[in-house]
Amino acid sequence: MRVALDVNGERHVLDVSDTRRLVDVLRDDLGLTGTKVGCAEGACGACAVLLDGRPVASCLLLAAQAEGCSVTTIEGISRGGPTPLQEAFVAEDALQCGYCTPGQVVSATALLASLPQPTPEQVRAAMVGNLCRCGAYPRIERAVLRASGQGVD
Ligand code: FES
Ligand code: FES
Incomplete structure (x- = not known):
């Protein structure tokens, strides 16, 4: 077809x-x-x-x-270069092997488009379908919060 x-x-x-x-x-x-x-x-x-x-x-x-x-x-x-979210992933060291990272970034991009300042709980809820076999979950959460202008020390 x-x-x-x-x-x-x-x-x-x-x-x-x-x-x-x-x-x-x-x-x-x-x-x-x-x-x-x-x-x-x-x-x-x-x-x-x-x-x-x-x-x-x-x-x-x-x-x-x-x-x-x-x-x-x-x-x-990322057509225009790394997005602030992708830069936050790097800044927070939110990947290890990187295999899950594209999917994580896709889901987090959609989250931030609909909810620019999510709470940690909202980040976790939105990303629940994205598994990371390297266990980078805490850093992924911090990256999403960093990209939203929150949660950075
Ligand atoms: S490869 Fe599609 S959800 Fe796992
Ligand atoms: S960074 Fe390896 S699976 Fe997530």
Whole structure:
């Protein structure tokens, strides 16, 4: 089937099978490998992208389901260079292996867009779907709070 996808502000018309996942189109067809695959079953958040501004697991979406929506990947978020949120991740040393980081940044970007000054509890609630096998959770939380202008010593 033919699908037209709006990814990071660019339109792509692709021939895909009707069972092809959005994450595979992003990574394999469009070369946007910043989006990671962890569990491939909606449980880890590594594959998070923004769909019309809302974080979704791209491993659970068919490419065809994204047609007509605006898809933003980590590459789109950082197109103009590192965002203040990404700089806060660096400043707070909020990553170890970095595999979960794109998904963390995608989810936190959506959070800060809707709630510019979240409480620590709101950060944790918003990021609950993003797992970090390195256990960087406290530093990730501090990075999100730093990016919002809070929580920095
Ligand atoms: S790879 Fe999609 S949620 Fe884990
Ligand atoms: S930094 Fe390694 S999984 Fe999160």
